[in-house]
Amino acid sequence: MAETQNGKAKLGGWTKALLIGSVTLNLLIAGVVIGGIVGHERHPQPRIGDVNIGALSAALSHDEREALRSAAEARGGSFREMRVKDRADREALIAALRAEPFDAAAFDAVMERQRTRMLARIDIGAELMRERVLKMSSEARKAFAERLARGEKRFGGKDRD
Structure with missing residues (x-):
């Protein structure tokens, strides 16, 4: 990685895009998991006890x-x-x-x-x-x-x- 004038590492174009993609994918997976947990309560399965x-x-x-x-x-x-x-x-x-x-x-x-x-x-x-x-x-x-x-x-x- 190239260093800036301050001595901090500067991210390259591909590295930055990869990092953004990785964070986006992680947030998407977390959203699906949380949505599944919350959605189960909001949209429960039909009651099996209903006589049908x-x-x-x-x-x-x-x-x-x-x-x-x-x-x-x-x-x-x-x-x-x-x-x-x-x-x-x-x-x-x-x-x-x-x-x-x-x-x-x-x-x-x-x-x-x-x-x-x-x-x-x-x-x-x-x-x-x-x-x-x-x-x-x-x-x-x-x-x-x-x-x-x-x-x-x-x-x-x-x-x-």
Whole structure:
């Protein structure tokens, strides 16, 4: 390094740029870490204790969830088909929102198709879950309840209402 008249070291162009880049990268990493910690409290995971199919399926084993998924596809069409329909409806919804003049009937039709499909999925999931629970022994049902309770303690923590 070259010395200045005062005897202090002077940073070269590349060294200075490298130092600034390093400090910037360190601040960025610190921001991501701190943001992750703070963001977890501000945007917590959905409560596992809320009674819904997702909470119930989370308490099942991987194999049980796969069996439910296969049974759901057998009853209500494949998830791939559903995603294709969802994507088409999303595109139709965007087109309806962009249309001039706004076509409320087209918007309503897309929303109703999505609602109907979602309710059908919920109904299939509820039926399959009920069938699975009815087949459980008393011990299996109690173990299932314990897994649900552990999930509540792990994810529920604070009351978010």
